[in-house]
Each structure stands twice: as structure tokens, then as C-alpha cells.
Amino acid sequence: MKKSTVIILAAVAAVIGFAVFRRMNQSKPFAAGQSLPVVETVNPVYGKISNETALIGTIMPSDSVAVTAKAGGDVTGVFVKAGDTVNAGDLICTIDTKQVSSAKTTLDNARLSLKSAQDTLSREKLLYDAGDLSQQDYDNYVNQAEKAKVSFESAQTAYQTQMDYANVRAKISGVVEQCSIEVNDSLNAGASICVITGAGAREVHFSVTERIRGALAVGDELKVQKNDDTYTANITEVSTMANSSTGLYEIKAAFNETSGDVSAFSNGSMAKIRVVSSHADNVMILPKDCIYSESAGDFVYTVTDHVLKKVQVTTGMEDPENIEITDGLTTDDVVCSTWSSELDDGTKVRLKGESTETSPEEASGSEGMSGAPAGRP
CATH class of the missing domain: 2.40.420.20 (conserved putative lor/sdh protein from methanococcus maripaludis s2 fold)
Known part of the structure; x- marks a missing residue:
């Protein structure tokens, strides 16, 4: 067969193959x-x-009291330690403030002065009732007795204050979280003695930026994750002033009643928090x-x-x-x-x-x- 004939036949076969291929591909979309x-x-x-932001918060008791020294002096007795349970009014420690003795002396003198003024008034009243004492003189005795009474009450208050300063007592019932004093320690006024946490509900404290703070309000609900469990809490306090050290705003939230038992949470422990940082209704x-x-x-x-x-x-x-x-x-x-x-x-x-x-x-x-x-x- 001539070479030209082979070429022609190959070209015809190619055209026919292309036509068949095109026809087959055109038919598919219409099936x-x-x-x-x-x-x-x-x-x-x-x-x-809404969008949520993850934060880290600190578990804290809702009622916590820091006990401090109201007056300086030497510690003469310590009656609690960390972990002890106390009732309101229990004695925490005693402090020799060097003021109790002088306050007691002032009170005793004021008591004697009051008794003397009242005795004198009683005697002079008999003369006044008999007409043997002028109104002016009688009024002077009455005023002296009133002044003596005021002085006695003032001395009594001062003595009680010094006794309270010297005998430091628990303000609430709860657990002593830490106690930082020992006998013979010398304390200044305002020095820390101990921290007592109540047996009430737990709170979570955390800090946020100004942008997130703008999206939060008292009553808002948030999620708290701890020990692989999720709890709900409601915001109770939104600070209006940034912390001078961090520039952040402090937020407090209380666990609500449906969260379950959170009393076992350790005070000061960390928890993951999710708050709504922006939202539109x-x-x-x-x-x-x-x-x-x-x-x-x-x-x-x-x-x-x-x-x-x-x-x-x-x-x-x-x-x-x-x-x-x-x-x-x-x-x-x-x-x-x-x-x-x-x-x-x-x-x-x-x-x-x-x-x-x-x-x-x-x-x-x-x-x-x-x-x-x-x-x-």
C-alpha cells in the first residue's frame, strides 16, 4: 500500500474517532x-x-475576712492555727498594747468622779426641795453630775476599745486559712494576723481588658470550667477603675444555685472562664x-x-x-x-x-x- 494512502486512511480514522468521542461526551449532561x-x-x-473569650480566674470564698491588728504591741498569746474552724467571737490572739492599764485607770477615776457627783447632787436636792438652795446652785450640781456621767461613758468606751484591740476575736465563723503570727512577735497597727473564710458560697475573681469590660454587666452569666466539669456563675461586681499595676478591670462572679456543689473548691485555686466578650441582639x-x-x-x-x-x-x-x-x-x-x-x-x-x-x-x-x-x- 502506498504511503500516501496510509496517511489518508489514518486521517479519516482520526476524524471519525474525534466525532464519536465528542458525541459520547455531549450526551452525558442530558442524562x-x-x-x-x-x-x-x-x-x-x-x-x-455573640463571641466568647477564655480567661483564667481564681476561686475565692464569698465571705472572707482579713484580721489585722488595730493597735501595735507585743503578741502575748495565739489561740488558732491555719486550718482551725472558729466561730464568730472566738479569741484569736492577745496583744499587750500598753494602753489597757491606762485606760482602766482612767475608767476607774471616772467612775469615782461620777459616784461623787451623783452623791453630792442627791444631798443638795434635799436642800433644794426644802427651799434652802437656790435654783442656780442646784442647776450647777445637776450640770456637774451630767458632765461626770459623760466622762465616765467616754472612759468606758475607750477602755472597751483598748480591750478589743488587746483581745483580737473572729468577726465571722469559718476556717482560718492562714495565721502569720507567733507569741512574742511585735506588731504594728494594721499588721496582718490571719485570714478567715466563711462557710458560704464560692466566687470566682478575674480581670479583663477595657474592651471586654464594656460588654459585661452585673447579672451576666458565664461558664467556669474546673476539674473537667463546667459550672455557671453570675457576675456580681464589675470594677469601674482599672488596677494601677495591671491596667485591667477586676470582675467578681458568684456560682449560682444550679451549678452543683462547689464547696470543695480550694480557695485560691485556678479555673478556666468563658465570658461573652461581644454580642449583638x-x-x-x-x-x-x-x-x-x-x-x-x-x-x-x-x-x-x-x-x-x-x-x-x-x-x-x-x-x-x-x-x-x-x-x-x-x-x-x-x-x-x-x-x-x-x-x-x-x-x-x-x-x-x-x-x-x-x-x-x-x-x-x-x-x-x-x-x-x-x-x-
């Missing part, structure tokens, strides 16, 4: 109309969107899977008569699941919530849950120019 993408849809709704929201992005901004696909329409939207705050829509949609819009790179403006789709049988209208609409699937350029 029973099942090439339509299946999508799910949602309607925008108004709701709440009554805003339009969509699942984040609805949002597509491009250089021109964010957009979604709405669905009308099984056809996608590209709609530009303005977004706002977002959380792990939803995103805020500030412009571009209404609650009547049906939005495609199925994210796929194959979707485009004008793409015909089938809604999830619809029959897989293709109507004549969909079948005829599934062909575009040159036999390309509908919705493709």
Missing part, C-alpha cells in the same frame, strides 16, 4: 436531568450573635456556610424558581456558626446554604428533598449553547 446540583436553603432570621443572621467572598466583597446566592441569583451583602459580627447580615437581604429571601465552588449566578438547582424525576421544562432548560450544562459559561 435524565440528574446533573442539577442539589442544595439546601434557609431564610435569614433575627436573633442573637435582634440582628439578622445567617449560617456562615451561606457566605461567599470575592474581591468586591461578600455575597450569597438566593434561590428563585430553582435558579441561583448572586446578591451582594454587608456582613458584621460573627460567631463560630452564624454571621450578621447588616444589608442586602430580607427575611423573605430564600438563601442557598450549600457551599460549593461549582455554583454560579444563574445556575439551575434542585432543592434537597425534592423528587429526582426531571420535568420536561427542566430537561429542556438543562441545555445551553454548544450543549454545555445550564449555569455554566
Whole structure:
């Protein structure tokens, strides 16, 4: 066979093969109309969107009292140690303030002066009642007795104060967390003696930045994670002044009644806290899977008569699941919530849950120019 004849036959075979290949590939998109993408849809709704921030807090008793020396002096007796349980009024320690003796002497003298003034007034009253004493002289005796009484009461208060300073007692019932004194220690006024924590509820204390503080309010609920368990607490105090050392704002929260037993938590132990650091109420929201992005901004696909329409939207705050829509949609819009790179403006789709049988209208609409699937350029 001549070489030219072989070449001609090879060319004819190539043309026929290409035609068959093209015909086979053109027939696939039209098979029973099942090439339509299946999508799910949602309607925008108004709701709440929020973000949480993880922090570290300290477990503290809700009632804790730091016992301090009210007056300086030498410690003459210590009657508690760390871990002891005490009742309100129990003696913690005694301090020789060097003021008790002088206060007692002043009180004794004031008592004698008062008795003398009252005895004198009683005698002079008999003369006054008999008409042998003038009104002016009698009034002087009355005034002297009143002054003596005032002096006695003042001396009595001063003595009791010095006794309280010398005999330091527990102000609340609870557990002595720490005791930092020993017998013969010399204390200054204001020196720490011990800390007593009550048997009441526990609190969690933590610090936040000014931005987070602005999102918190008394009564807000937060989550506390400790020992692999999660508890809830409500904010009871939001500081209005930043700590001069850290620049942070201190927050206190009390565990609520539904949290379970937290009495076993060690005072001063750490816990993980999750607070709502930003939130918006009554805003339009969509699942984040609805949002597509491009250089021109964010957009979604709405669905009308099984056809996608590209709609530009303005977004706002977002959380792990939803995103805020500030412009571009209404609650009547049906939005495609199925994210796929194959979707485009004008793409015909089938809604999830619809029959897989293709109507004549969909079948005829599934062909575009040159036999390309509908919705493709």
C-alpha cells in the first residue's frame, strides 16, 4: 500500500474517532436531568450573635475576712492555727498594747468622779426641795453630775476599745486559712494576723481588658470550667477603675444555685472562664456556610424558581456558626446554604428533598449553547 494512502486512511480514522468521542461526551449532561446540583436553603432570621473569650480566674470564698491588728504591741498569746474552724467571737490572739492599764485607770477615776457627783447632787436636792438652795446652785450640781456621767461613758468606751484591740476575736465563723503570727512577735497597727473564710458560697475573681469590660454587666452569666466539669456563675461586681499595676478591670462572679456543689473548691485555686466578650441582639443572621467572598466583597446566592441569583451583602459580627447580615437581604429571601465552588449566578438547582424525576421544562432548560450544562459559561 502506498504511503500516501496510509496517511489518508489514518486521517479519516482520526476524524471519525474525534466525532464519536465528542458525541459520547455531549450526551452525558442530558442524562435524565440528574446533573442539577442539589442544595439546601434557609431564610435569614433575627436573633442573637455573640463571641466568647477564655480567661483564667481564681476561686475565692464569698465571705472572707482579713484580721489585722488595730493597735501595735507585743503578741502575748495565739489561740488558732491555719486550718482551725472558729466561730464568730472566738479569741484569736492577745496583744499587750500598753494602753489597757491606762485606760482602766482612767475608767476607774471616772467612775469615782461620777459616784461623787451623783452623791453630792442627791444631798443638795434635799436642800433644794426644802427651799434652802437656790435654783442656780442646784442647776450647777445637776450640770456637774451630767458632765461626770459623760466622762465616765467616754472612759468606758475607750477602755472597751483598748480591750478589743488587746483581745483580737473572729468577726465571722469559718476556717482560718492562714495565721502569720507567733507569741512574742511585735506588731504594728494594721499588721496582718490571719485570714478567715466563711462557710458560704464560692466566687470566682478575674480581670479583663477595657474592651471586654464594656460588654459585661452585673447579672451576666458565664461558664467556669474546673476539674473537667463546667459550672455557671453570675457576675456580681464589675470594677469601674482599672488596677494601677495591671491596667485591667477586676470582675467578681458568684456560682449560682444550679451549678452543683462547689464547696470543695480550694480557695485560691485556678479555673478556666468563658465570658461573652461581644454580642449583638435582634440582628439578622445567617449560617456562615451561606457566605461567599470575592474581591468586591461578600455575597450569597438566593434561590428563585430553582435558579441561583448572586446578591451582594454587608456582613458584621460573627460567631463560630452564624454571621450578621447588616444589608442586602430580607427575611423573605430564600438563601442557598450549600457551599460549593461549582455554583454560579444563574445556575439551575434542585432543592434537597425534592423528587429526582426531571420535568420536561427542566430537561429542556438543562441545555445551553454548544450543549454545555445550564449555569455554566
